[in-house]
Amino acid sequence: MRITEARVIVTCPGRNFVTLKIVTDEGVTGVGDATLNGRELAVAAYLTEHVVPVLIGRDPARIEDTWQYLYQGAYWRRGPVTMSAIAAVDTALWDIKGKIAGLPVYQLLGGRSRAGVTVYAHAQAVSIESVLSEISSCVDLGYQAVRVQTGIPGLESTYGVSGQAFYEPASAALPAENVWSTAHYLDHVPRVFAAVRAEFGPTLRLLHDVHHRLTPIEAARLGRSLEPYHLTWMEDPVPAELQEGFRLIRQHTTTPIAVGEVFNSIWDCQELITGQLIDYIRTSVVHAGGITHLRRIFDLAALYHVRSGSHGATDLSPVCMAAALHVDLAIPNFGLQEYMRHTPETDEVFPHSYHFEDGYLHPGEEPGLGVDIDEELAGRYPYRPAALPVNRLQDGTVHSW
Template sequence: MRITEARVIVTCPGRNFVTLKIVTDEGVTGVGDATLNSRELAVAAYLTEHVVPLLIGRDPARIEDTWQYLYRGAYWRRGPVTMSAIAAVDTALWDIKGKVAGLPVYQLLGGRSRSGVTVYGHANASSIESVLAEISSYVDRGYQAIRVQTGIPGLESTYGVSAGAHYEPADAALPTENVWSTAHYLDHVPRVFARVREEFGPTLRLLHDVHHRLTPIEAARLGRSLEPYALTWIEDPVPAELQEGFRLIRQHTTTPLAVGEVFNTIWDCQELITSQLIDYIRTTVVHAGGITHLRRIFDLAALYHVRSGSHGATDLSPVCMAAALHVDLAIPNFGLQEYMRHTPATDEVFPHSYWFEDGYLHPGEEPGLGVDIDEEQAARHPYRPASLPVNRLQDGTMHNW
């Protein structure tokens, strides 16, 4: 069997997605997600100009060799564009291998380690009272874990708070601007979780995303203030470029820490894992080099009591979600899987076999990943420019978004 074609498909059924479809001379196809939110065309160009020509004529069964070829052969290694492109190829090859074997991909990864994948939903609203209603709706649907975000009094807009049912932060062709106040935030968040615990008791798993906005000592203060409410994690408390900052946070709070959705390789998280500075690693299939490399990261994490908590927002297509579920089902150190429902239009473009039931996602038993792209439907939704916002402090200083 040989690869005869690889198509890069860009579509926008409510938001932009980049998909690679690999075709073999025996008619077996595989799909991989290459979406990089607000930088989609950079990855599409990298695939079209630099990767696709290398794939033609290759044996699709040689997944590890192809991964090494694309990584080591690039010379300019790593980075989100390169690793998202490699991830698309790798994921598509695992899809093909599963179809050839007649098995779902999780069986090729060692089989089930659990009966279903525990997911968390996003409850977000402008106020505490309204977010309580959102949480209640998730509990009624069977969710056992919920991320909680609210508006902050005194600020016009806040990360993670949507205007509709489907949150999409890339909201304009050019970046919109948010205004941030750490003082307002640190004062407000403990009040939110005090009310949530009062209403829903001690056993519901609660999470919160800080979105890189604090310094280490500010994050330590937040973690300590949230200890009475027993969060499953606070996510991305500080920018992860200075990984020593997590050591400072660790010294001051027992609130668990999660990080990694912007990481691209095992080297980005090596120190955080081996020094046990985090509790959950949030790397995902599309941004961390595909199933092959993500499994390496999770295997390293397992040695140091670190569990998975993969990013799963709607900036990842159903192709990536399907791939993530196969990994989640197989690894021994699974923690949680983020799950945001896609729009109906997205589900039409990407028919899939995974489903949600009673707080769990199930990848299905179809050979391969159990997901595809309907290219006719995809063509009805052309690309449109969409940028993530930027963030400023109240005095106008640029800040982390």
């Protein structure tokens, strides 16, 4: 069997997605997600110009060799564009292998380690009162874990909060500018979680995304102030370029730490994992080089009592979500899976067999990933430029968004 074609499909059924579809000479196809939020066309060009030409004629069964060829064979390694492109190829090849074997991909990864994949919902609202209502709706749907984000008094907007049912920060063609105050934030967040625990008791799993906005000592202060509310994790407390900063946070708080959705390789998180400076690693299939490389990261994490918590927002297509679920189901050190529901238009473009039931996602039993792309329907939703915001402090200084 040989690869005869690889198509790069860009579509926007509510937001932009990049999908790679690989076709073999025996008619077996596989799909992979290559979406990089706000930089979609960069990955599409990388695939079209540098990856697709070298795939033609290759044996689709040689997944590891193809991964190494695309990684080691490129002088300019790593980075989000390169690794998202490699991920699309890798995921599509796993899809093909599963279809040839007549098995869902999780069976090729060693079979089930659990009955279903525990996922967490997003509850976001401008006020504490409103977010309590959102959390209640999530609980009613069966979620056992909820990420909680609210507006910050004194700020016009903040990450994770919008007036829309589907939160999507990438909107205008040019970046919007938000204003940030760490002092307002640190004062408000503990009051949010005090209210949530008072309303929902001690057993609901609660999470919060800081979104890289604090210094290590500020994150330590936040973590300590949240200890009475027993969060499952405090996500992305600081920018991860200075990984030693996580050691300072660790010295001051027992609130668990999750990080990694912007990581692209095992080398980005090696020190954090081996130093036991984090509790959950949030790397995803599409941004960390596909199923092959993500499994390496999770295997390393397992040695150091670090669990998975993969990114799963709507900036990843149902192709990535399907792939993530197969990995989640198989690995021994699974923690949680983020799950934001896609728009009905997106679900129509990407028909899939995974489904939500009683707080769990199930990948289904179809051979391969159990997901595809309706190319004709995808063609009805052309690409629309959309940029992520830029953040500034109240004095105008550019700050991590």
